[in-house]
Amino acid sequence: GVVAGITPFNFPGMIPMWMFGVAIAVGNTFILKPSERDPSLPVRLAELMMEAGAPAGVLNVVHGDKTAVDAILTHPLIHAVSFVGSSDIAHYVYQTGAANHKRVQAMGGAKNHGIVLPDADMDQVVKDLAGAAFGSAGERCMALPVVVPVGAKAADTLRERMIAEMQTLRVGVSTDAGAHYGPVVTAQHKARVEGWIDKGVAEGAELVVDGRGFSLQGHENGYFIGPSLFDHVTPEMEAYKEEIFGPVLQIVRAETFEQALALPSQHQYGNGVAIFTQNGRAARDFAARVNVGMVGINVPIPVPVAYHTFGGWKRSAFGDINQHGMEGVRFWTKTKTVTARWPDSALEHADSAFVIPTMG
Incomplete structure (x- = not known):
């Protein structure tokens, strides 16, 4: 469905792409709310997506401050939100998004x-x-x-x-x-x-x-x-x-x-x-x-490579699913389980409807 990312000023290219690359690949449309301190690069990313052939509306860039953030966190048609920023704001994003029935991952500060x-x-x-x-x-x-x-x-x-x-x-x-x-x-x-x-x-x-x-x-x-x-x-x-x-x-x-x-x-x-x-x-x-x-x-900046995932503990992260990699696939999708049978009425027992399905 429709999902969103709220990203910080310090990595205006990498962090949005952590989010929307995986989200779009697994079938969502994406709303990006970049930092108002350096919004030009995220706009260029959306332009490049369209130049590469992505239909209009697949990757959308929305500018603004807390008003825009709150609109994303409370909109009923936005189903998941990813955030990177300070811990106090990450906590607010997590609480507000969860209260509005959204899946949220909110990455906060650090003292490594x-x-x-x-x-x-x-x-x-x-x-x-x-x-x-x-x-x-x-x-x-x-x-x-x-x-x-x-x-x-x-x-x-x-x-x-x-x-x-x-x-x-x-x-x-x-x-x-x-x-x-x-x-x-x-x-x-x-x-x-x-x-x-x-x-x-x-x-x-x-x-x-x-x-x-x-x-x-x-x-x-x-x-x-x-x-x-x-x-x-x-x-x-x-x-x-x-x-x-x-x-x-x-x-x-x-x-x-x-x-x-x-x-x-x-x-x-x-x-x-x-x-x-x-x-x-x-x-x-x-x-x-x-x-x-x-x-x-012996690695001073232990950022995992892209096919692993990124995420801290304690006040560095709110939510239980990491960024990008296979955890990203998990975050931007929902699990659906289908249980089916094709009964042959001659073989069915009268009480089969009262029995939990098994492999027998």
Whole structure:
């Protein structure tokens, strides 16, 4: 039937295609409500679908804010809704859609952790962390904003190497091929990220590298934030508990493997987690026990490939079916079970109507 997707600003191409590709393939028509912050790419996707031969009305793009969202969530002819965004809005979408008899999957925020065991290849860890924490200016739900080195020696080594690596990062405009990342999405979001840096300092974390006040020559009014690094962050801090969604990396030190395992497991978010180690037994134990939906072993951004599925746990996802892959097929279809028989009246028993059908 008619289904819908409500998508965020940070992946205006990939996430809509996660949704409508599978939904249309299994026989639905699709309404896409993209972020009002960058609506042009979703419009172009619909144009390309029509240029490729899709009939008008198969993929539809509707723009708007909460009014448009509520119209989708309450319309009686829209049967399923997929959402990606912040956790508070994801919860609202899930509750409202379910109250209006819709199937809903609503993916929320994240605070992904990277666990670094003492035997990890520290050179590779530092390179992986730089990309995972600061790539896309940290504006992705699979960023790695928290690193948990196990043991003081690993923590001190990681800290010094991260400082050196961060000095090599280049912040620039999106057309600069040499830039590692660009601006954040709006002036308001820049102020929000810098506010979380202020909060971390106020709560007692050590700000080792300060990205506030960064200015790019020729683009002084741009929404740029330099890479920031905190050390001695603790689980009690609000700056640790909440998603910052910016180029900020926090070091939370752990003394033991069990302490490191507990941090992502007990966090309110459970989207992704990574462990860096050369110990296969430790990696298997961690992957089996950690209370997080997607796990990377020496993989800093554990986004599954397309024929698997994407989905977190806890406040990172509302609903019980993941995005794309075979779970996507399941989400965008309904199960119908048909039980049939072709009776021969001469062989039927008089009481057969009172018996549950069997294979006999």
